[in-house]
Amino acid sequence: MTRALLIAGPASGQGKTSLTCALARRLRAQGQRVRAFKVGPDFIDPGFLLDATNAPVRNLDLWMVGEAECRRELARAAAQADWLLVEGAMGLYDGTPSAADLAARLGLPVLIVIDASAMAETFGALALGLQAHGRTRGLHVAGAMANRVASPGHARMLAGSLPEGLPWWGHLGRATTALPERHLGLVQAQELQAGLDDAWAALDAALVLEADALQALPAWQPPPLEAAPPIEPLLAGHRIAVARDAAFSFCYEANLDVLRALGAEVQTFSPLADEAVPEGCDGVYLPGGYPELHAAALAACHRFMGSLRTHHAQGRPIVAECGGMMVCARVLRTLDGEDHPMAGLLDATAVMGERLAGIGLHHWDTALGSLRGHVFHYGRLEAGPTLRPTHLTQPRRYGGPEAVYQQGRLTASFFHGYFASAPEVVAGVFGRG
Template sequence: MTAERHCPALFIGACASGQGKTTIVAALARHHRRQGRRVRVFKTGPDFLDPMILERASGAPVEPLDLWMVGEALCRRKLYEASGEADLILIEGAMGLFDGAPSGADLAAAFGIPVLALIDARGMGQTLGAVAMGLMHYGAAKGIEFWGISANRVASARHAEMIAAGMPPELPYLGPIPRLEAVLPSRHLGLVQAAEIPELDARLAAAADQIQDLALARLPEPCRFVPPTQPAGGTTLLPAETKALQGLRIAVARDLAFAFIYPENLKLLQALGAELIFFSPLADQCIEADAIWLPGGYPELHLTELAANRAMKQSLHAHARAGRPIYAECGGMLYLLERLTDHQGQTAELIGLLPGEGQMQGRLAGLGMQSLVLPQGELRGHSFHHSTMRTPLAPVSFGRRQAGGQPGEPFYHCGPIRASYLHLYFPSAPRTAAELFMVS
């Protein structure tokens, strides 16, 4: 019988987005790693950018935890496995602690993980205590255990005194966090990719230096992690499924333009028997494979280079003419269009395997959890994009929004090409994911 495990763990949440969660989690991960501890970091909800930073900080892959997209059974399994190899587990929340259904608070309560709540102190003094009290009382009703509350981005010693004066004595206040240097720059989809941040390791080291003597840098008490009692939903592969992609060579685009990939998606394709190779639409001239995956990313930031690589365009056209599958998500779908216009109004001719054009917008154009129901099953994932597209193609189906079940993003099937704005989490329905890369 598998035994329960104990490992220190913290859920780092906040009262809203933009409170500095990723910077603090990255600083904590780097600090504890420098102490010789093995650190595993998870990110609540769908995200590609924060995990890139957190992986650099912790030295280990960062996977999503989400009670809807990933499922409670697989979340439990991930945490149990991490508790057997780590000295500390950190989970970064998304948005505010109680935002979403299920929320980060629901995740923390489900697995008995104490919460460190961050509150951005800019523009606040004694009122921060009232906000903290509200979080505590609201969380207590939901079964949340608070490990501590910290005031983030505190400007000065006087500012810290004002905050402390308004803090109720019964709250586990851990004290102020000074305004750290600008560690993590951002752009329209969130943080800048780790590979694009100059001297990122030096920035992470500096952040770790600034928090190493604070109360929140101490090692929390161990949490209890029980063995999974049921299979992890759709991720349990039947014997026949383990060979669903046997002998198939799948080429995955991965460079600065296309990098939004869940590590578990790659692992699942390999578990299904596929051989994975990686290529760069920015730099490579051709690709030979049985199927191609074009994930999301930032094609709009690399229009000139993508348009200039005509050899890759010819290679993709040859692949499609041969009837070999191409699966494209979000930015990958935009890359397959005839034209794409960026935020500055610059337009470039792209691959042209899908009729139509894309246009970057100044505001969010799509956001939220959605599932994609196909004949083989239901894949879960999410939508998050700042572009719109016009195409004469008729969708073969639509995503289904998590809230209300209303129609979501259109899903296109044009010859060997399957494409949508959705970022799908393959382990939610392995057999269905395999079909995306098979000849129909």
């Protein structure tokens, strides 16, 4: 029997990641097999979910991933797990599609988490509002939990404020160790190392669960499935080098799965360790990440920079997303105003900003198909006189388009593509031409 929950709240910052990870670790300590998912485009939270579950984490999004693939991902995981925990994004009803849309479409019960640090009985009113709004959408709210609870007395007050029919699942006290944040969200799990163990211990000590509520949750029934469309091995015989380290960490594991399904061999390397682009590779994938935090170190990685220039000069494909594109510029200017020389494949200066410059779901329409994905960046590109966009991505709903630059076989943009949405497009940009 597999049980499933979508953990959501009224807004960002309510403690969804903390609660999902704490719940996953508690269930695992009880001998349960747990798989976790993240709603929407996100590279950071899945790292914490991966550490908490010790199992692969995938993103779910009705538009970017597609409803059919979301169903398949959940069904595959359900065959191997006792619990499926899906962490929501932003507020429960935020966005189109929202976490609520996904929960209703896939039959996932919702556990509401609310930061109750500055409230008392209003907790019940807020939880009831989220539940009542969900009824109009066919949503089942399984219960509510409170985060940052000050004391047992505070917890009793919050629990007592819930109306009949909305179960109290427990609470998280004010943990002495919090998950640290920076401009794009939480500090990445892989950067915290030993400090993460302290955070897990603090969260476990702060977690008070109502065991009866967990046991009362009925088994989740996987929705009807459609067979996955076949992917032609259009990159058979290709070897794709993928940058993977603290500067290039924003990569969907599903993207690497697609490259392999296309027939390519995937080989990872670390630019930050000054590793050269692997000799003889057919293409290079530079995902996004935090190059701005490592700009001085990257500028000193002459072996990597030289091999990237050589690869480009040989007319071999490079796909550079967001931070990966910034490394392809002539210069990366950090928030302190310092300029750091980069690869110089684009006639541009990449400039880090203090304000969000782009966010939202996007699609890039090409002759080979429409590649779906998202943008989320604080940086901008100041193009020189020789650099002009060759294409523009289009936003799903709000915001402006994002430029796509193609210089030789280099394809660069702030746009993060979700490769499974259009494998033919991916094969086209990585192909030998």
